[in-house]
Amino acid sequence: MIKQRIASLGKSTLDTFESLGRATIFLCQASIGIPGKEGFHLWLRQMHFIGVMSLAIVLVSGLFIGMVLGLQGYTILVDFGAEDALGQMVSLSLLRELAPVVAALLFAGRAGSALTAEIGLMKATEQLSSMEMIGVDPLRRVVAPRLWAGFVSLPLLTIGFSVVGIWGGYLVGVDWLGVNEGSYWSNMQASVSFIDDVGNGLLKALVFALVVTWIAVFQGYDLVPTSEGISRATTRTVVYSSLAVLGLDFVLTTLMFGEL
Amino acid sequence: MKRSKTMELGVGLFVLAGILGLVFLGLSVSGLNNGLSSTSFTLKADFADIGGLKKGSRVTMAGVPIGKVKSVELDQEWFDARVTMELNGELEGRLSEDTTAAILTSGLLGEQYIGLTVGGAPDTLEDGDVIHDTQQALVLEELIQQFVSNMASK
Numbered sequence: 090m091i092k093q094r095i096a097s098l099g100k101s102t103l104d105t106f107e108s109l110g111r112a113t114i115f116l117c118q119a120s121i122g123i124p125g126k127e128g129f130h131l132w133l134r135q136m137h138f139i140g141v142m143s144l145a146i147v148l149v150s151g152l153f154i155g156m157v158l159g160l161q162g163y164t165i166l167v168d169f170g171a172e173d174a175l176g177q178m179v180s181l182s183l184l185r186e187l188a189p190v191v192a193a194l195l196f197a198g199r200a201g202s203a204l205t206a207e208i209g210l211m212k213a214t215e216q217l218s219s220m221e222m223i224g225v226d227p228l229r230r231v232v233a234p235r236l237w238a239g240f241v242s243l244p245l246l247t248i249g250f251s252v253v254g255i256w257g258g259y260l261v262g263v264d265w266l267g268v269n270e271g272s273y274w275s276n277m278q279a280s281v282s283f284i285d286d287v288g289n290g291l292l293k294a295l296v297f298a299l300v301v302t303w304i305a306v307f308q309g310y311d312l313v314p315t316s317e318g319i320s321r322a323t324t325r326t327v328v329y330s331s332l333a334v335l336g337l338d339f340v341l342t343t344l345m346f347g348e349l
Numbered sequence: 350m351k352r353s354k355t356m357e358l359g360v361g362l363f364v365l366a367g368i369l370g371l372v373f374l375g376l377s378v379s380g381l382n383n384g385l386s387s388t389s390f391t392l393k394a395d396f397a398d399i400g401g402l403k404k405g406s407r408v409t410m411a412g413v414p415i416g417k418v419k420s421v422e423l424d425q426e427w428f429d430a431r432v433t434m435e436l437n438g439e440l441e442g443r444l445s446e447d448t449t450a451a452i453l454t455s456g457l458l459g460e461q462y463i464g465l466t467v468g469g470a471p472d473t474l475e476d477g478d479v480i481h482d483t484q485q486a487l488v489l490e491e492l493i494q495q496f497v498s499n500m501a502s503k
Contacts, residue, residue: 130353136360144363173455180378245367252370255378272455278380279407279460287374 112307119232119306131234139200139235140242144249146199147192151250154187155179155257162258163266175268176277179258180251184281184290185346188250190338193297196243197330201305204235205326208309209319217310232306239302240295247294289345296337301330388438390476391419394450399430400461400486402452407462408434415440418463434463446472451484461486 162178208231211217217227255277262268281287305326312322396402399421408416416436424431447468454461465480474480 133353133357133360136363137356141359141363184374184378241364245363245370248367248370248374251378252373274377275380275455276460277378279455279462281379282405283375283379287371287379291371 108311111311112303115228115232115307115310116236116303119228120236128229128234131230132237135234135238136242139204139238140245143196143199143242143246147195147246147250148253150191150195151183151188151253152257154191154250155183155254155259156261158182158187158254159258159261159266163262163268172262172266172268173272174276175258175262176255176273176275177280179262180255180277180281181286183251183254183258184286186338186342188247188254189290189293189297190334192247192250192294193243193301193334194331196239196246196298197301197305197327197334200239200242201301201326201330202323204239204302204305205309205312205323206319208232208235208306209312209314209322212310212312213314213316213319215314232310235306236302239305240298243298243301244291244294247291251290285345292345293338293341296341297334300333300337304330304333388441389416389435390438390441392434392436392444392474392476392478392480394432394434394463394480394483395424395427396430396432396450396452396483396485398485398488399432400452400454400488402430402432402461402463402486406460408436408465409462410465410467412464415465432463441476442473444474446470446474446478447482448474448480449482449484450480452486454487 158179159175162175163172166172166174166178208217211227211231217231220227220230259273263270263273308322308326308329312318402418402421404418404420406418407414408418416434419433419435421430421432423429444465445468447470449466449468451464451466452461453464468482
């Protein structure tokens, strides 16, 4: 009885490490191929689907989050007579935390799940093995353009999120609640550092892009090729990438801003 | 083929928008162009107390940003703070020698910055000169202490 329990513990540990190893080899193989002209077109197509089509949801969320930050920040800061620091509060919380994290979560839901389902269905209908049969490497043809499109899109989406969010905070804080326009921008400019805040936020976005796209594509490539398997894998993509983003965010924040 | 062209255009606009956004974050949000033109010159000033002044803080004249703080270090001989400022190159040779520097605060709780005020002396400050007439930062604790001791002595 106990022996069985220990054996199953060992089995699940080995399985976990095996799948981690598979995922790493998969990432290296898929991202290493230098795309030619054909690869560029495949990448462009994926950029359109993953990046451009995600723009709407990311920008609208960014606008509303910026507006909420402006409103909440104002009601808190006005108690201390410090509503002039609104720009600083809105921009720092967006650049450092909210933009990379929320954009990555939206990206996982909007693009990541679609990637998993698409690749998974290709696997279930044996398109991937047919490709291998006629001598086309599915890693280079199917996976690599999607990976690279994800790496490039999410940082760009994060920038868009920050810009729109700061504008949303301006809309509510300055236009609506009457914070002084000059102090909104000057406090922001005095406290935001390009390298430490904008740069570190972008670095976060890059890490999240890598993790989310990797999880999405690997889950699709590695799933059990049945309809149930596809639905499980899609769920796993969203759950794993959300957890990975939030967990990694804490680690990255301690390294970047925790003064360790 | 037509479809692929619109797609290319969409992706191109997306990337362009991202780059423009980054430029906006650089210039407008983090204020990289802190009133500095391409040429600049440095001035130094010694303060007894700089309060919360940091590298990158604004240097203004009549409220207009004309430069930023390049470095802050402790003078090992006199134990006061030596602040090096990087100023707009157009002003080189035009600030009088008796220019004063004061550490000011924007608003009650805002960040601290340096305000320069020109004097009337005929000689001017050149690159690397030191401003001697300075006014240290207001430290809230000291003000309160003064106030309390004044109240007590009455």
